[in-house]
Amino acid sequence: xxxxxxxxxxxxxxxxxxxxxxxxxxxxxxxxxxxxxxxxxxxxxxxxxxxxxxxxxxxxxxxxxxxxxxxxxxxxxxxxxxxxxxxxxxxxxxxx
Numbered sequence: 651x652x653x654x655x656x657x658x659x660x661x662x663x664x665x666x667x668x669x670x671x672x673x674x675x676x677x678x679x680x681x682x683x684x685x686x687x688x689x690x691x692x693x694x695x696x697x698x699x700x701x702x703x704x705x706x707x708x709x710x711x712x713x714x715x716x717x718x719x720x721x722x723x724x725x726x727x728x729x730x731x732x733x734x735x736x737x738x739x740x741x742x743x744x745x746x
Contacts, residue, residue: 653683 654662656672659679663670670678724737733740 654679654686
């Protein structure tokens with residue numbers, strides 16, 4: 651791919667809602683071109699036989715059982731509230 655000209659960089663900056671001066675457009679044009687060339691280079695890498703990974707480190711995560719261990723203490727928790735109603739906290743109305 652050829653390098654981006656000032657007009658292309660200005661369009662990208664406009665799409666990103668970034669205001670740039672002419673000097674900045676000249677400065678960032680080659681940098682943006684290098685980024686695009688690197689992404690194109692990554693697209694050429696053959697990843698057909700590569701399994702998807704959650705991490706580059708081979709870890710076996712142990713799963714815990716999904717069980718409630720701190721339930722049945724509603725009364726203890728509500729005892730700290732200044733006001734309760736039918737098993738719930740009462741809070742002041744925020745939205746009219």
